[in-house]
Amino acid sequence: MKHEQETSSPGKGNHKRKTEPAVSVNRTVYTGYQKAKRCTRSGSTAKTVRTDGNPTFNFIKQTFLPKIGLNGLGNNGKFKITSEMDREFKKSLSIFMEYYNVHFMHSKTGNIAFDWLVEFEKLKDSLGQSDELELNIIKNELGIVALESKVQYNTGSCLxxxxxxxxxxxxxxxxxxxxxxxxxxxxxxxxxxxxxxxxxxxxxxxxxxxxxxxxxxxxxxxxxxxxxxxxxxxxxxxxxxxxxxxxxxxxxxxxxxxxxxxxxxxxxxxxxxxxxxxxxxxxxxxxxxxxxxxxxxxxxxxxxxxxxxxxxxxxxxxxxxxxxxxxxxxxxxxxxxxxxxxxxxxxxQPEIVQIFDGRPLTxxxxxxxxxxxxxxxxxxxxxxxx
Known part of the structure; x- marks a missing residue:
């Protein structure tokens, strides 16, 4: 059986070991970013991402709020939503709802841009709100419209x-x-x-x-x-x-x-x-x-x-x-x-990104x-x- 052998012995030192007990992490161990202010990480940890279909994240942060024009998104409806884009969005929405196990009635007003906005608001209401999850509507590298989620691990703004x-x-x-x-x-x-x-x-x-x-x-x-x-x-x-x-x-x-x-x-x-x-x-x-x-x-x-x-x-x-x-x-x-x-x-910070475009999720x-x-x-x- 292989055992470790020390190859050198400690040399002389001039530093005396402290005898008082170690203080808690509330001592300045790592330092906050604000000038002249020192802080420590809070005891909270980031939520864990799961793929079992349960609504693990009861929170969401809205970062995409479409401006509604007469016929599409953007100022004055300059970014027009096509019927193909709408089908892609609905497919992505269905995958997202199954993944997070959320359910609600879909909006069918005939105004695609408005329906997207309503669906987005319903997702937010179904999952709740937090700074740790961000939801976006994107076009992936193939040009397909899809929902994207980003969840961050909170490192506590500490050094x-x-x-x-x-x-x-x-x-x-x-x-x-x-x-x-x-x-x-x-x-x-x-x-x-x-x-x-x-x-x-x-x-x-x-x-x-x-x-x-x-x-x-x-x-x-x-x-x-x-x-x-x-x-x-x-x-x-x-x-x-x-x-x-x-x-x-x-x-x-x-x-x-x-x-x-x-x-x-x-x-x-x-x-x-x-x-x-x-x-x-x-x-x-x-x-x-x-x-x-x-x-x-x-x-x-x-x-x-x-x-x-x-x-x-x-x-x-x-x-x-x-x-x-x-x-x-x-x-x-x-x-x-x-x-x-x-x-x-x-x-x-660490961040896990999921794109709900029909491809396998991590x-x-x-x-x-x-x-x-x-x-x-x-x-x-x-x-x-x-």
């Missing part, structure tokens, strides 16, 4: 920034030897988030955080007062060096191969051990159920129009490993990010997202409180 310097200290500080099994489980969790779930590292070339840290380095190097920036420059060098070392650790497949064995070695004696054990169990379930799923798998499509989409905060910008979550460098990093995101009109849901964002939160709590 999911995982600091790696605390984990580095756990691995290197001999005072953590008694909790070595728990620390190794925590390493496995971070390895899964990086290798499998695709959470970017701040030392990944081309990542958003890599760019932000480069800006900080340039500021220090080009400062008119180099003496005052020396300590910040030294801290940045250490943070980047640790990041490269931890990135190599995260790459190792053995972190996942030995995850179950590492979990079995954890004998909880304090809250730190118990938190790490819980994180390990969550990671094991995710690795077994979703070994190849990426946290960006359902990332909302962003318009290619240069004038529409650039003012959204992307998932790769608010989900990342970072160096530290305290100190002067973090304060500067937070100020930069907060200023940039505060100017944006919204955030990119059975996608947010089970993975519920689990992986919970893991992100819990890892953040540990690394921000010990």
């Amino acid at each position: 999911y920034y995982i600091p790696v310097v605390p984990l580095y200290r756990f691995l290197k500080d001999k005072r953590f030897l008694s909790s070595r099994p728990a620390v190794m489980v925590l390493l496995s969790a971070c390895s899964y988030l990086y290798r499998n779930a695709g959470v970017p590292m701040y030392t990944d070339y081309g990542s958003y955080m890599s760019y932000e840290y480069d800006i900080l380095v340039n500021w220090c190097e080009e400062s008119d007062e180099p003496d005052s920036c020396q300590s910040d420059h030294r801290e940045l060098k250490i943070i980047l060096s640790i990041g490269e070392w931890m990135q190599q650790k995260f790459h190792h497949q053995k972190n996942l191969d030995f995850l179950e064995e590492r979990i079995a070695k954890v004998k909880p004696v304090d809250e730190f051990d118990r938190y790490c054990l819980s994180v390990g169990q969550q990671t094991l379930w995710l690795y077994e159920q979703y070994p190849k799923e990426n946290i960006f798998r359902f990332a909302q499509d962003i318009p290619h129009n240069p004038y529409d989409g650039d003012d959204l905060t992307l998932m790769g910008q608010y989900i990342s490993f970072i160096g530290t979550a305290d100190g002067g460098i973090y304060d500067m990093l937070f100020d930069m990010v907060n200023t940039e995101f505060g100017e944006n009109r919204g955030i990119q 059975n996608h849901d947010f089970t993975f997202e519920n689990a992986v964002f919970k893991l992100l939160e819990d890892v953040c709590v540990i690394l921000n409180n010990y």
